[in-house]
Amino acid sequence: MPKRTDRTARRQEILDAAVRVFARKGFATSRIEDVAAAAGIAKGTVYLYFDSREALLAAAFEDYAARSAALLTDLGAGPPLERLARLVRGAAEMLAAHPDHARVLLDVWASAPIRTQSATSPLDMARVYSDVRQAVTGLLREAEAQGVLRPGVDERHAAVIVGAIEGCLLQWLVDPRLPLTELADTIADVCVAGVRA
Amino acid sequence: MPKRTDRTARRQEILDAAVRVFARKGFATSRIEDVAAAAGIAKGTVYLYFDSREALLAAAFEDYAARSAALLTDLGAGPPLERLARLVRGAAEMLAAHPDHARVLLDVWASAPIRTQSATSPLDMARVYSDVRQAVTGLLREAEAQGVLRPGVDERHAAVIVGAIEGCLLQWLVDPRLPLTELADTIADVCVAGVRA
Amino acid sequence: MPKRTDRTARRQEILDAAVRVFARKGFATSRIEDVAAAAGIAKGTVYLYFDSREALLAAAFEDYAARSAALLTDLGAGPPLERLARLVRGAAEMLAAHPDHARVLLDVWASAPIRTQSATSPLDMARVYSDVRQAVTGLLREAEAQGVLRPGVDERHAAVIVGAIEGCLLQWLVDPRLPLTELADTIADVCVAGVRA
Amino acid sequence: MPKRTDRTARRQEILDAAVRVFARKGFATSRIEDVAAAAGIAKGTVYLYFDSREALLAAAFEDYAARSAALLTDLGAGPPLERLARLVRGAAEMLAAHPDHARVLLDVWASAPIRTQSATSPLDMARVYSDVRQAVTGLLREAEAQGVLRPGVDERHAAVIVGAIEGCLLQWLVDPRLPLTELADTIADVCVAGVRA
DNA sequence: CATGAATGAGTCTTCATTCAT
DNA sequence: AATGAATGAAGACTCATTCAT
Numbered sequence: 001m002p003k004r005t006d007r008t009a010r011r012q013e014i015l016d017a018a019v020r021v022f023a024r025k026g027f028a029t030s031r032i033e034d035v036a037a038a039a040g041i042a043k044g045t046v047y048l049y050f051d052s053r054e055a056l057l058a059a060a061f062e063d064y065a066a067r068s069a070a071l072l073t074d075l076g077a078g079p080p081l082e083r084l085a086r087l088v089r090g091a092a093e094m095l096a097a098h099p100d101h102a103r104v105l106l107d108v109w110a111s112a113p114i115r116t117q118s119a120t121s122p123l124d125m126a127r128v129y130s131d132v133r134q135a136v137t138g139l140l141r142e143a144e145a146q147g148v149l150r151p152g153v154d155e156r157h158a159a160v161i162v163g164a165i166e167g168c169l170l171q172w173l174v175d176p177r178l179p180l181t182e183l184a185d186t187i188a189d190v191c192v193a194g195v196r197a
Numbered sequence: 198m199p200k201r202t203d204r205t206a207r208r209q210e211i212l213d214a215a216v217r218v219f220a221r222k223g224f225a226t227s228r229i230e231d232v233a234a235a236a237g238i239a240k241g242t243v244y245l246y247f248d249s250r251e252a253l254l255a256a257a258f259e260d261y262a263a264r265s266a267a268l269l270t271d272l273g274a275g276p277p278l279e280r281l282a283r284l285v286r287g288a289a290e291m292l293a294a295h296p297d298h299a300r301v302l303l304d305v306w307a308s309a310p311i312r313t314q315s316a317t318s319p320l321d322m323a324r325v326y327s328d329v330r331q332a333v334t335g336l337l338r339e340a341e342a343q344g345v346l347r348p349g350v351d352e353r354h355a356a357v358i359v360g361a362i363e364g365c366l367l368q369w370l371v372d373p374r375l376p377l378t379e380l381a382d383t384i385a386d387v388c389v390a391g392v393r394a
Numbered sequence: 395m396p397k398r399t400d401r402t403a404r405r406q407e408i409l410d411a412a413v414r415v416f417a418r419k420g421f422a423t424s425r426i427e428d429v430a431a432a433a434g435i436a437k438g439t440v441y442l443y444f445d446s447r448e449a450l451l452a453a454a455f456e457d458y459a460a461r462s463a464a465l466l467t468d469l470g471a472g473p474p475l476e477r478l479a480r481l482v483r484g485a486a487e488m489l490a491a492h493p494d495h496a497r498v499l500l501d502v503w504a505s506a507p508i509r510t511q512s513a514t515s516p517l518d519m520a521r522v523y524s525d526v527r528q529a530v531t532g533l534l535r536e537a538e539a540q541g542v543l544r545p546g547v548d549e550r551h552a553a554v555i556v557g558a559i560e561g562c563l564l565q566w567l568v569d570p571r572l573p574l575t576e577l578a579d580t581i582a583d584v585c586v587a588g589v590r591a
Numbered sequence: 592m593p594k595r596t597d598r599t600a601r602r603q604e605i606l607d608a609a610v611r612v613f614a615r616k617g618f619a620t621s622r623i624e625d626v627a628a629a630a631g632i633a634k635g636t637v638y639l640y641f642d643s644r645e646a647l648l649a650a651a652f653e654d655y656a657a658r659s660a661a662l663l664t665d666l667g668a669g670p671p672l673e674r675l676a677r678l679v680r681g682a683a684e685m686l687a688a689h690p691d692h693a694r695v696l697l698d699v700w701a702s703a704p705i706r707t708q709s710a711t712s713p714l715d716m717a718r719v720y721s722d723v724r725q726a727v728t729g730l731l732r733e734a735e736a737q738g739v740l741r742p743g744v745d746e747r748h749a750a751v752i753v754g755a756i757e758g759c760l761l762q763w764l765v766d767p768r769l770p771l772t773e774l775a776d777t778i779a780d781v782c783v784a785g786v787r788a
Numbered sequence: 789c790a791t792g793a794a795t796g797a798g799t800c801t802t803c804a805t806t807c808a809t
Numbered sequence: 810a811a812t813g814a815a816t817g818a819a820g821a822c823t824c825a826t827t828c829a830t
Contacts, residue, residue, distance in 0.1 A: 561754025
């Protein structure tokens with residue numbers, strides 16, 4: 001019942017609580033009241049900051065999408081395959097560093113509607129992956145121009161590299177015993193070795 | 198001579214209808230009545246064959262798990278890395294051949310409970326992945342014994358290979374424009390090249 | 395929990411219960427559960443027969459509209475002003491005979507949206523009154539043709555005659571001490587005397 | 592010298608805003624926040640001037656009741672039937688001149704509790720109509736004393752006359768295409784002709 | 789076996805009202 | 810006085826599940 005002034009901070013508190021709850025129970029069985037309780041506020045207060053339960057999931061996705069986009073711009077300098085390895089490791093580490101957010105991705109994936117045509121949804125996971133593939137494809141092209149790639153490498157390989165990351169993430173989410181962090185190097189390893197000349 | 202179809206066949210009809218419905222709308226928004234309608238039967242009849250809505254999802258998972266296990270035993274003969282490539286391609290093709298079942302995996306993943314320790318759930322996706330990783334690890338060991346592997350390859354690489362498949366599946370599910378079938382060779386390509394000596 | 399077969403009868407039972415409840419408490423404060431309780435069924439059952447709380451009000455209105463339309467066709471024979479008197483009395487008696495339905499009209503009126511243009515609403519009270527005015531206008535025209543009307547009578551007088559009925563109804567609804575039935579003759583009296591040559 | 596306006600004026604501003612809002616959306620769907628927004632103030636401020644949402648409706652009714660009472664005292668001089676016609680026209684014109692207030696009457700009517708016995712409510716519409724009927728009855732008695740009434744006219748006719756006004760108002764509220772102002776003369780016409788000797 | 793009417797627990801969401809600032 | 814963040818009671822509606830027919 002305190003009168004908070006920083007709407008943004010309060011919003012983030014609620015979102016963090018939501019991610020925590022969604023991660024524990026899954027989105028499907030998480031009630032708004034659970035989120036409110038986790039945030040230490042009343043049910044109705046959640047609605048002052050988010051339009052609906054869905055909006056909480058969408059906001060969580062936005063957080064992820066933003067972090068994901070940031071990865072693509074912080075690759076530093078160096079040979080393209082080195083930057084690729086950095087990108088792969090960065091992604092794995094980012095996911096491992098935010099396990100609750102990562103767990104919520106399962107729900108984001110599941111709530112992705114069948115996208116026959118285009119249609120932009122609030123949970124445009126397709127766009128995120130497309131962007132990452134673009135970035136990887138760019139790095140592969142650079143490497144190819146430098147002659148360090150074996151022939152026949154194309155954007156499909158970008159999909160496989162992105163897939164390797166997400167697939168390891170998935171296995172880790174489904175079975176936390178899998179050491180995602182330790183896997184980061186291996187992913188980079190396989191991916192780079194898999195395309196190098 | 199049962200009436201029209203025996204109990205097992207009718208059960209499978211219902212399950213197929215459920216998979217169809219779950220694939221279109223997602224498990225969360227699919228109602229028992231939708232499944233019944235898709236199967237051309239009444240709501241109550243579903244309960245004569247399945248204990249609950251959850252049981253339908255579990256049964257769909259079982260179908261997948263069985264097909265997945267089958268993949269591991271039909272690798273034929275030949276050099277281990279060839280069999281590995283066959284396994285990878287087989288998995289991708291199996292998934293692409295059953296798009297509705299594949300879509301339901303999104304819901305299976307999302308309904309995976311947090312599994313701190315062991316705990317066997319009706320949706321033991323962890324077990325499935327573990328089995329596949331075991332198989333891949335076996336092939337890698339064989340290859341290693343034959344000296345065709347570069348040094349340092351271990352069971353982590355198995356996780357990455359499995360991850361590449363599942364991650365491509367995921368991207369395809371989230372964005373059907375991605376050509377999963379065409380990707381099969383590329384996945385095998387990268388995975389094998391990524392571990393070969 | 396009995397298994398009823400006559401859907402129409404059950405629907406009418408629920409609607410009757412709803413009218414009873416709405417009449418006692420007003421639509422605004424009547425909960426679906428109240429209606430269900432009055433009908434001796436569970437809350438959810440109401441929704442098997444009506445889409446929403448609003449739909450119950452709309453259905454109650456339909457009952458009224460139908461009864462109202464019936465009034466316009468059962469005027470029998472005789473001089474037009476006699477038939478007009480019969481119409482007026484019939485309306486008053488019909489309303490008095492169904493006090494609960496009449497009370498619900500207050501809520502129907504209040505829920506009539508502002509109808510700037512045309513737009514057909516499920517509660518088209520405007521249409522009902524328009525129809526009655528048409529009928530009254532028809533009778534007045536007949537009377538005029540027979541020369542029994544004083545000059546200058548037009549469709550406005552129809553509105554006033556309809557108004558007299560509805561206005562008495564309103565006063566009765568707001569203050570049940572007013573004897574609507576006794577008023578029927580007076581309304582007919584004033585209306586006929588007010589237009590006669 | 593109060594800040595900008597004194598308490599009474601501010602209260603009236605809010606009430607006017609409320610009437611505007613209630614007229615557009617109906618009382619049932621009007622939220623306090625809507626009223627505050629229409630008045631250009633914050634939600635909480637409304638409560639400094641009105642105890643509750645209901646109190647706003649009651650206050651709107653009071654305004655109407657006061658205007659209605661005023662009608663009864665400004666009839667000027669002249670023959671009683673002339674004053675009656677003036678009263679009828681005055682009522683219709685008053686209502687037409689304040690369409691928002693008139694629209695709110697629909698909600699006032701609908702919120703009238705079932706009044707089995709007496710019971711004074713904050714929305715005593717019964718009292719208002721009773722008072723008007725008294726006034727009309729007074730005029731009719733005067734006319735009767737002057738021998739200008741046909742025999743048999745009593746207080747029931749007063750109810751019909753009041754009913755004619757309110758019923759026309761109702762039709763206009765439900766269907767704004769009806770020209771209430773033009774109807775004023777017709778109402779007076781029918782009512783006077785309906786009772787004159 | 790099959791049906792589908794009935795149930796009622798479960799949740800989202802709204803919004804009148806309060807009160808700390 | 811004014812504000813608007815916070816509250817939480819209230820209620821519409823859904824739908825998995827049951828069971829009488």
